[in-house]
Amino acid sequence: MLTEKVAVVTGGNRGIGKAIALAFAKQGAKVVINCSAEKSLETANKVVDEIASFGGEAFAVVADVSSFSEAKNLIDASIKKFGKIDILVNNAGITKDGLLLRMSEEDFDDVINVNLKGAFNCIRHAVRPMMKFGGSIINMTSVSGLSGNAGQVNYSSAKAGLVGMTKATAREFAKKKIRVNAIAPGFIETDMTHGLNDEVKNEIAKTIPLKRMGSVEEVANVALFLASDLSSYITGETIRVDGGMIM
Template structure:
């Protein structure tokens, strides 16, 4: 039997990147997928088709994760379409980097809203459903910079640190209802964004990593699958760093 057979997951910001990889991995393990993004364009439709090819139910929802009312409406639609919500992956995120002295209020507010408030919105919306089911797994996609900070990314680091504390707090609040909450803190992961960096910058990053390489999106998806499955049934309130040992 597949690890997530018959379960339903919401993965936010999953039309591309790490979110998409997690959704595909979940689908390969028998999980039905509801994914969200700001718009479901041709790229989103392609993602929908790729996920559905695993023989699971899949639907993409155009929704602003940072909007509380829109999130409530989207979750209601997902519950009506799928019947249950067993897994929530809060993956939606943006960056607007800059040194604190030059950072604008808009840069700060935008990152906090999309990265952190969106997780509050979705957790708030799915908890009543999971509590009635007496089960559920919530996974917040954090970052190693949420653990140790990073110059020029105070807004991003603060949002990711918030996701870690949020997962730990939710784990304490609803553990007695059979609901688990954890965070994943990726390190230097090879994505389209990191591929755009100069070769010397990427090489310098890898030299700081004990495994001497960047991570793959599959590395994140594998840990997300573990946390979503019954294999991690006694794991809650944890932050798992997937960083090749970069931040020991």
């Protein structure tokens, strides 16, 4: 499905990003696994090794995408290694939750810089080389950006901004055959949710029509669809993967 395609996945060393990287590699893509710091390189290289174990090709790049120059280094390294970029997944993200009256300016800025500006930085540097062949950009937003969430003014703002960025860039680059879409996950089983006890998980499940949390693989399947030619007439769209939570 993605044979000979080159994909860059930010935050690809764990969680949803890792699942997307593995799904792409299993479909023939060469994958760049981005992590934000040297301390995360070990986990990124484990993903590279896992991809190699089934015959795929990948390598890891340390870059803090909230930095304009480091995002450029990520894209430059990807092109130097594989010669092109066909797919960009802006998955890198952080949370620093808190009620607005207690939220520091630093906590607001940090979340905006990674989740929103980080996506801008990567798109800004990736689109020019992508123009030659066209491609697919996938922004990982959240249901928090669609409905809002108390205690997440910074995160909801950043993720809502990604929806607008998706639509604006989709319009700008459609003529260059670059499609831009977003995925809005709901409650997904990740390392963060593994720490929740069963009672909390059951209460969460009650708010979801499908009565369960989603898996990272279910999100990755949607990313695979958006990255492939199966979605060749879809751009500017945000697809919820939330079990019907905010329909």
